[in-house]
Amino acid sequence: MTDIEVRKLFPLLNQDIAYLDSAATAQKPQCVMDAVAEFYTRYNANPMRGLYELSLSATDSYEQARQKTADFVHAKQSCEIIFTRNATESLNLVASSFCERFVSEGDEILVATSEHHSNFLPWKKYAKLHGAVVRYLDCTQEGLYTAEMLKNALTPKTKIFTIAQISNVFGRVNPIQEFAEICHEMGTMICVDGSQSVPHIAVNVQELDVDFFAFSGHKLYAPMGIGALYGKKNLLEEMPPFLQGGEMIDYVSKEKTIFAELPQKFEAGTVSAGDAWGLKSAIEFVESIGFDEIERRELHLTEYAMKQMQEIPHVNIVGDKLPENHHGILTFTIDEVHPHDIAEIFASENVCIRAGHHCAQPLHILLGIPSTVRASLAFYNTDEDIDRFISVLKKIRSQMGYE
Amino acid sequence: MNNRTFYNEILTEHNRYPAHKHSMELPDFSLEGVNPSCGDDIVLNLKVENGIITDGSYEGSGCAISQASADMMLDLVIGKDVKEAQELADIFMRMIKETVTDEELERLEEASSLQDISHMPSRVKCAVLGWRTLNEIIDKNIS
Numbered sequence: 001m002t003d004i005e006v007r008k009l010f011p012l013l014n015q016d017i018a019y020l021d022s023a024a025t026a027q028k029p030q031c032v033m034d035a036v037a038e039f040y041t042r043y044n045a046n047p048m049r050g051l052y053e054l055s056l057s058a059t060d061s062y063e064q065a066r067q068k069t070a071d072f073v074h075a076k077q078s079c080e081i082i083f084t085r086n087a088t089e090s091l092n093l094v095a096s097s098f099c100e101r102f103v104s105e106g107d108e109i110l111v112a113t114s115e116h117h118s119n120f121l122p123w124k125k126y127a128k129l130h131g132a133v134v135r136y137l138d139c140t141q142e143g144l145y146t147a148e149m150l151k152n153a154l155t156p157k158t159k160i161f162t163i164a165q166i167s168n169v170f171g172r173v174n175p176i177q178e179f180a181e182i183c184h185e186m187g188t189m190i191c192v193d194g195s196q197s198v199p200h201i202a203v204n205v206q207e208l209d210v211d212f213f214a215f216s217g218h219k220l221y222a223p224m225g226i227g228a229l230y231g232k233k234n235l236l237e238e239m240p241p242f243l244q245g246g247e248m249i250d251y252v253s254k255e256k257t258i259f260a261e262l263p264q265k266f267e268a269g270t271v272s273a274g275d276a277w278g279l280k281s282a283i284e285f286v287e288s289i290g291f292d293e294i295e296r297r298e299l300h301l302t303e304y305a306m307k308q309m310q311e312i313p314h315v316n317i318v319g320d321k322l323p324e325n326h327h328g329i330l331t332f333t334i335d336e337v338h339p340h341d342i343a344e345i346f347a348s349e350n351v352c353i354r355a356g357h358h359c360a361q362p363l364h365i366l367l368g369i370p371s372t373v374r375a376s377l378a379f380y381n382t383d384e385d386i387d388r389f390i391s392v393l394k395k396i397r398s399q400m401g402y403e
Numbered sequence: 404m405n406n407r408t409f410y411n412e413i414l415t416e417h418n419r420y421p422a423h424k425h426s427m428e429l430p431d432f433s434l435e436g437v438n439p440s441c442g443d444d445i446v447l448n449l450k451v452e453n454g455i456i457t458d459g460s461y462e463g464s465g466c467a468i469s470q471a472s473a474d475m476m477l478d479l480v481i482g483k484d485v486k487e488a489q490e491l492a493d494i495f496m497r498m499i500k501e502t503v504t505d506e507e508l509e510r511l512e513e514a515s516s517l518q519d520i521s522h523m524p525s526r527v528k529c530a531v532l533g534w535r536t537l538n539e540i541i542d543k544n545i546s
Contacts, residue, residue, distance in 0.1 A: 046544060337467075338441070338467055340529070341467045348409070357442070399415075400410060
């Protein structure tokens with residue numbers, strides 16, 4: 001695909017900006033926005049409630065979206081996909097319901113230190129509630145986790161290990177399949193945050209053999225407000241509901257409640273069916289481009305940016321030296337210049353990048369850096385975006401009064 | 404907002420070569436101020452005799468705006484009485500809200516170079532960190 005063909009698909013990008021914050025949220029193609037409008041124009045009624053035609057079509061489109069999502073991550077059955085608002089809600093759901101059912105006094109939960117706060121705080125909360133201990137698995141300065149490190153950290157008491165497939169700071173892919181095997185040998189479950197991986201690489205939850213896999217739609221070109229949790233059916237069936245309310249029950253009386261079957265058991269209240277229809281469209285969009293093309297474009301852009309960044313004095317890239325271990329995530333610091341001043345200078349040139357701890361404060365503490373700057377790419381970026389980024393990057397120190 | 408004017412020489416010089424960024428032996432008052440949005444974290448130290456701020460310093464780390472603003476503030480308030488320092492803090496805060504007269508602005512001397520921060524809402528907390536901490540010390544202990 002040429003740059004011009006790609007850019008045409010994303011109306012927002014047709015203005016004077018270089019959008020390099022796709023790890024925070026991706027821009028939306030026109031087809032996704034059209035799909036949301038289509039749902040509300042043609043199918044809108046409360047799914048699963050009414051017996052009339054329109055409600056049935058709302059239910060049908062919502063379930064089609066679920067099937068599409070299940071196929072996208074290669075779940076065995078669509079009932080293993082629970083729709084949520086975002087990855088944060090998905091991870092809160094697992095932490096809450098898994099701990100309630102499987103974690104008790106004296107157990108351990110192992111959390112990778114590089115996790116986003118959304119895969120960190122829920123485990124802390126529910127571990128405490130059930131008398132369990134959270135232990136942490138530290139990575140190297142380059143963001144590397146090895147099988148050896150994991151084996152040393154697991155104990156017979158470890159009920160679950162949680163880690164991102166791709167960290168939002170390093171961009172490196174963790175060997176999830178190998179980790180799942182190690183965990184399962186120890187009788188430990190594995191939960192994976194796929195927020196940063198699903199937009200960039202093909203995911204097959206059955207091959208990876210993960211027990212839970214969470215992701216957001218909005219980083220995958222879908223609307224904000226829709227996310228998903230994949231869970232193995234046998235585990236989800238045993239776990240109690242997360243939220244209680246409408247349409248997640250089979251029977252309720254004053255004395256007795258019988259919860260609905262999967263997946264409705266975990267989807268209390270009116271769902272975001274329009275956004276689910278948008279997610280379906282986003283997945284079809286990604287499939288039409290293909291991960292071969294997405295990876296080819298993103299690796300080219302990452303290489304093109306990193307090569308130039310590595311030549312600029314006082315610019316330090318966080319993580320590995322090789323572009324293939326970044327997946328479009330370029331986290332960096334500049335000697336003596338605070339990340340927020342860096343971001344401000346980029347902003348004044350309409351280059352959208354992010355500064356701060358990227359919701360991964362424990363990792364920044366481990367690395368000994370209070371905060372960093374992150375430029376993150378998607379396949380819709382171009383060499384011109386990178387050129388613009390590099391030209392601003394080159395002059396930041398001089399603008400701040402340094403040689 | 405053009406940074407060529409915002410990150411001007413006054414700001415970058417105060418950030419690079421701060422006059423008042425050092426520790427202080429036996430300050431009369433010492434208070435930590437934190438701005439979680441940038442991770443700015445300073446400790447402001449003051450010596451006060453007979454209602455006059457005789458010396459001041461700050462320690463810590465943060466973005467250029469927070470550090471330079473604290474340095475400019477100390478340039479301005481050292482040697483002044485506490486009441487006048489409060490007035491200046493009030494003017495500074497109103498400068499950010501754009502409710503300040505030209506005459507008042509002049510009283511802020513170099514600190515008035517931060518006027519354009521009013522157009523940068525995400526950085527206001529950085530600019531006011533030193534002033535806010537100064538106000539807290541005065542409110543709690545002196546006035």
